Amino acid sequence: MSVAKKEYKRITVKTLVDMKANGEKISMLTAYDYTMAKIVDGAGIDVILVGDSASNVMAGHETTLPITLDQMIYHASSVIRAIDRCLVVVDLPFGSYQSDPKEALRSAIRIMKESGAHSVKMEGGREIKESIKRILNAGIPVMGHLGLTPQSIYKFGTYTVRAKEEKEAADLIEDAKMLERIGCFGIVLEKIPAKLAKQVAESVSIPIIGIGAGPDVDGQVLVLHDMLGMTHEFNPRFLRRYMNLYEEMTTAISQYVEDVKSVDFPNESEKY
Ligand code: KIV
Numbered sequence: 001m002s003v004a005k006k007e008y009k010r011i012t013v014k015t016l017v018d019m020k021a022n023g024e025k026i027s028m029l030t031a032y033d034y035t036m037a038k039i040v041d042g043a044g045i046d047v048i049l050v051g052d053s054a055s056n057v058m059a060g061h062e063t064t065l066p067i068t069l070d071q072m073i074y075h076a077s078s079v080i081r082a083i084d085r086c087l088v089v090v091d092l093p094f095g096s097y098q099s100d101p102k103e104a105l106r107s108a109i110r111i112m113k114e115s116g117a118h119s120v121k122m123e124g125g126r127e128i129k130e131s132i133k134r135i136l137n138a139g140i141p142v143m144g145h146l147g148l149t150p151q152s153i154y155k156f157g158t159y160t161v162r163a164k165e166e167k168e169a170a171d172l173i174e175d176a177k178m179l180e181r182i183g184c185f186g187i188v189l190e191k192i193p194a195k196l197a198k199q200v201a202e203s204v205s206i207p208i209i210g211i212g213a214g215p216d217v218d219g220q221v222l223v224l225h226d227m228l229g230m231t232h233e234f235n236p237r238f239l240r241r242y243m244n245l246y247e248e249m250t251t252a253i254s255q256y257v258e259d260v261k262s263v264d265f266p267n268e269s270e271k272y
């Protein structure tokens with residue numbers, strides 16, 4: 001299927017809202033380091049999310065809870081040094097915004113000042129409304145995150161689909177409308193029924209970016225290492241793998257080991 005794709009020199013939060021209004025889908029991927037971000041930006045992605053999934057993907061933790069604000073700033077500043085065109089959104093990590101609005105603003109300011117990022121993302125709805133407002137009032141663009149919110153994994157108990165029940169679905173729609181009303185520039189909807197995601201996307205004018213939320217939203221986000229097939233133990237239905245880098249890298253590294261052991265590497269032309 002051919003797609004509408006306008007050329008943008010630089011993506012801003014305003015560009016994303018315009019894209020939704022024009023019916024152009026938004027592409028978003030995670031990245032956590034300079035080299036990967038350079039490739040992702042160069043390939044034409046609209047948004048890079050420096051996700052707190054770095055806690056899993058980069059650091060090997062079981063959940064996103066352990067990653068710190070300092071570590072997020074380190075990842076974000078590496079990404080910022082790499083990009084020319086895309087918008088960079090950085091997750092406020094668990095514990096950096098839940099206690100009170102002043103603490104939330106201090107954390108967001110540190111991310112913006114110390115990494116050079118363009119915006120922040122926060123998980124939650126009404127319960128963090130005052131913190132979001134405080135950050136927005138300081139001129140920092142905020143993206144919301146509803147549905148499955150991994151920072152609350154110990155409250156949910158599982159990573160299964162959220163908002164299947166009527167009450168949770170109604171609350172989610174209310175939260176999305178509230179996030180739009182107070183000035184968020186977009187919302188990530190994670191792992192909810194496609195029908196509900198469509199309803200949310202139709203109820204607000206800010207972009208809805210889905211992950212496991214079906215096709216009828218304004219854009220899609222995936223974790224880079226998952227879509228490249230570098231991880232292989234995580235197999236949710238929503239994940240499309242575009243490569244099998246786990247296998248390709250394993251083959252290449254095994255070959256290198258063999259070449260070193262057999263003194264095939266380095267050869268005549270590879271020495272000085
Ligand atoms: O941290 C992350 O990678 C995310 C995406 C799953 C949306 O929040």
